[in-house]
Amino acid sequence: MSRARVRFALPVLLLSLSVLTGCAGRAPEQAPSSSATSGFPVRVDVPGGAPLTLDHQPGRIISLSPTSTETLFAIGAGKQVVAVDDQSTYPQAAPHTTLSGLTPNVEAIAAYKPDLVVASADTGNLVAGLGKLRIQTLVLPSAKTLDDAYGQMTALGKATGQADSSTKLVTGLKDELGKLAAGTPKPATPLTYYHELSQDYYSANSKTFVGQVYGLFGLANVADSAPSPSGYPQLSAEAVVKADPKLVFLADTKCCAQDPAVAAKRPGWVAISAVKTGNVVALDDDVASRWGPRLLDFAKVVAAAVTKAAAPSGS
Structure with missing residues (x-):
């Protein structure tokens, strides 16, 4: 299958990854909230997906989703990320590995000793496989709408103890998009x-x-x-x-x-x-x-x- 078809035949059939390298403006990592560990246990609701309850703030996160990787670093959870998949090419500061989100290997993932794995699909019964090892998985499926996208940013904020930062990110994006659209001739x-x-x-x-x-x-x-x-x-x-x-x-x-x-x-x-x-x-x-x-x-x-x-x- 061609790389292009992987990128967007997969969104058609439940996209688990959405494309690779990025060179546009860098989303700076925000400082972690001083109250980052508060609010646990927490139930994380996912737009278009299953909810997840986390008993404590995860300190070792693996991201198998390029979009989630970018969001984790943008909300200040980058220091909690110990590994990202081979398609997560942004930001450069992310701990890049050869882990695959398309064909995930439970043993290879577990070797990093994560307490939370973020994925874009339950490929190959990933959730059950990691569950047997008592590793929780947050599945954030392909966003169908902008509201889904904002909802996933919010969900990652709650899951990582960076709720305030994710709220600021979403609010800022909505405001800036609104201003940009209003200032563009139609x-x-x-x-x-x-x-x-x-x-x-x-x-x-x-x-x-x-x-x-x-x-x-x-x-x-x-x-x-x-x-x-x-x-x-x-x-x-x-x-x-x-x-x-x-x-x-x-x-x-x-x-x-x-x-x-x-x-x-x-x-x-x-x-x-x-x-x-x-x-x-x-x-x-x-x-x-x-x-x-x-x-x-x-x-x-x-x-x-x-x-x-x-x-x-x-x-």
């Missing part, structure tokens, strides 16, 4: 866009967390006409050309070496408005695919693209 006729996840034309419709970010800027998604219970439909090359999007966002630049110049050479793409006007945008795969603290970085790229596309010709 044409009377919504600009159409195509968000590409892979070269075989997998995309994300408006019901996904990705689509909801674009929705903040009043954009119209050409993928919404394609039926998809998962929210991640596969379009055809002909359908994309026929839709003639005013904006194209490529979220397969790292995995698949796509960029505006390469995309422009595809059959029929020379006639697409986004290509003709220079509004094909290369995204950082990771930043555009993870539902963690770098959502704002993704939104800033979208805002800049919308501002450019909405500007009068020649301005």
Whole structure:
């Protein structure tokens, strides 16, 4: 299976990981709360997942989810993390390992002596396997919406004793996203866009967390006409050309070496408005695919693209 298909065929079929390396703005680790150990035992409710009750603050955490890894460090729980999986490429300060979240090995995980493992799916009966070793697992499935994303940040805050920091993170993200959207021009006729996840034309419709970010800027998604219970439909090359999007966002630049110049050479793409006007945008795969603290970085790229596309010709 190709790397692109792993990234977003998995979101289609219960995404357990969402893409790799990230180079956009760094989410600084916040100082741990002085009351970090208070509030335990605590019940952690998970959007779209099963709740978990933790008797004490975990001091040895393993993250098998790239999004969760980013969030853990953003809320000040980085010092509690002893290992992260091979897909967790951000931040650089994370203790990177060869552990796999796609094919988790219970024995290899247990060797790090964790008291909490964070995963994005119960792959290979991970929860039961670790449970036999008295290791608790917090499963945070792929976020379907922005509210799910915020809920997972909150859940990680409660689970790690960093509730105050996670609340500040969520509040800050919501405020900054709101300000960014309010300050971005919205044409009377919504600009159409195509968000590409892979070269075989997998995309994300408006019901996904990705689509909801674009929705903040009043954009119209050409993928919404394609039926998809998962929210991640596969379009055809002909359908994309026929839709003639005013904006194209490529979220397969790292995995698949796509960029505006390469995309422009595809059959029929020379006639697409986004290509003709220079509004094909290369995204950082990771930043555009993870539902963690770098959502704002993704939104800033979208805002800049919308501002450019909405500007009068020649301005």
